[in-house]
Amino acid sequence: MAAKPFASSADLAAKEQTLEVLADGVYALTAEGDPNIGAVEGEDFLVCFEALATPVVAARWLEKLREHTDKPIRYLVLSHYHAVRVLGASAFDAEVIVAHENTRALVAERGEQDWASEFARMPRLAEGADTVPGLTWPTATFSDRMSIDLGGDRGDLVLQYCGRGHTEGDIVAWLPRHGILFAGDLVEAEAALYTGDAFHREWASSTLDNVAALGAHTLVGGRGGVSRGPDAVAAAISQTRHFLRVMIEHVGAVQRAGGTLKEAFERTHAALVDDYGRWPIFEHCLPFDVSRLWDELSGVDRPIIWTAERDQEVWAQLQS
Known part of the structure; x- marks a missing residue:
């Protein structure tokens, strides 16, 4: 059997972007399973939420946004540190770049390696890679909660840390006045999860409990379409939790039985593929997901840093 193309290296087809106005002055851009991005008018x-992978790609989003508003960008909020979410930041010319304090530490610890890793995994997202001026550094951080007064009668935008999940620094952006939540990669709507830097057990339990407790009526996940209505929001959170729990169940069972990482991958793939295999980046993510979970269940609390070389080694071991 021929080896599968590495990660998303063969995914070169353009994705259709859809800009949606979720409420007065609240915008989301989705793109068939590519990273989502948003904005809120004060x-x-x-306030912009996420920055995409390069200034070239981010500038296209800003062109669409400028069809609706010409207000200056005061805040750029980054949900976490991954390169395809942050390295387009220079295009926004924001006064303040906000992230969790753990995210800033992760940029310092592993930002360079993640940059090389993600651009090799997803070259289509990295269009204009030579325009990235360097790592994106938050200029304002917080530990639990930060509120941005939007002015007038617009209420607050609440930035909330819900616990360790997709990374140890993920935050959400919550608009209580509208019941709209930008959840970042803590929730995916009909898109596979990337968990290579995750804390699976906390994410599947207390962290998602905290996300659900906000009571959103509209949710923009990290990938996938906008979830509209309480039932759709609950379904997106439930799907995310189910994906994690199935992984924990099957990787854990193989490990307890004395099996191998390859066996854990094959068993987990079989358990998930019927429900999730058709969704974006499923085959790309799962080897890295299982590898991280195997480490976590072996007692490795913090994720091992992914490098371009390690990516290739794990892919060859599990997807060959």
Whole structure:
């Protein structure tokens, strides 16, 4: 059997982007399973959520956004540190770049390696890679909660740390006035999970409990379409939790039986593929997901740093 193309290296087809107005002054851009991005208008400024992978790609989003508003960007909020979410930041020319304090530490610890890793895994997302001026450094951080007063009668945008999940620094952006939640990669709607830097057991339990407790009526996940209505929001959270729990169940069973990482991957793939195999980046993510979970269940608390070389080794071991 021929080896599968590495990660998303063969995924070169353009994805259709859809800009949706979720409420007055609240915007989301989705793109058939590519990373989602959003923006919220304050009275005389904008808050943008996520930055995409390069300034070239981010500039296209900003062109679409400028069809609706010309307010200056005061805040750029980054849900976590992954390169395809943050390295387009220079295009926004934001006054303040906000992230969790753990995210800033992760940029310092592993930002360079993640940059090389993600651009090799997803070259289509890295269009204009030579325009990235360097690592993106938050200029304002917080530990639990930060509120941005949007001015006038627009209420607050609440940035909330819900616990360790997709990474140890993920945050969500919550608009209580509208019941709209930008959840980052803590929740995916009909898109596979990437868990290579995750804390699976906390994510599947207390962290998602905290996300659900916000009571969103509209949710923009990290990938996939916008979830509209309480039932759709609950379904997206439930799907995310189920994916994690199935992984924990099957990787754990193989490990307890004295099996190998390859056996754990094959068993987990078989358990998930019927429900999730058709969704974006499933085959790409699962080897890295299982490898991290295997480490976690072996007592490795913090994820081992992914490098371009390690990516290739794990792919060859599990997807060959």
